[in-house]
Amino acid sequence: EIVLTQSPATLSLSPGERATLSCRASQRIGRYLAWYQQKPGQAPRLLIYDASIRATGIPARFSGSGSGTDFTLTISSLEPEDFAVYYCQQRDDWPLTFGGGTKVDIK
């Protein structure tokens, strides 16, 4: 199965700062990567699909990039509601797999 490794595990930042989250795949997956945001007590929410396409209603401060094995989620300027856990997920091959998550918390 394709293993997704997210780094860092925790990112401590202040509101207004830029967040850069990484997801690395154990083999090439083209651009078949999605990003999800999860807040405590809530279901995940789709942010980005196909590596760089924002899902419906997602603010422009969220952007995704990458292809092959290395992917990045960038939040250009953190808003208070952006402090959460972020997961990447690949759909290149079965089984679908998720990364272990990056927690973005308030510094």
Place this chain on the structure above:
Amino acid sequence: QLQLHESGPGLVKPSETLSLTCTVSGAAMRSDTYSWGWVRQPPGKGLEWIGSIYAGGPAYYNPSLNSRITMSVDTTKNQFSLKLISVTAADTAMYYCARRYPHDFDYWGQGTLVTVSS
């Protein structure tokens, strides 16, 4: 507005069968444009895909659970279901149902916590 809602027992005994149903409202499940899936999350841990199924047929299961899972769809009731046999404490988790369209999980249920304990 599409909504998904999980239902089922919150407590299951070890070695017994976990059965969950997801009721979909706001869209018909009949279309094969969508698939329907289950994702679980043990307390304090990350997300694990369990399986996905199309209304018209094929189901895809996580090999780590393959021998214990059955998923089914009832389009007349707009529901899909998960059965997981021979559960252990390791199956304790929040279970989410979700729609996959066209390729990613764009709508999720609120989740239901299932605890495996005697």
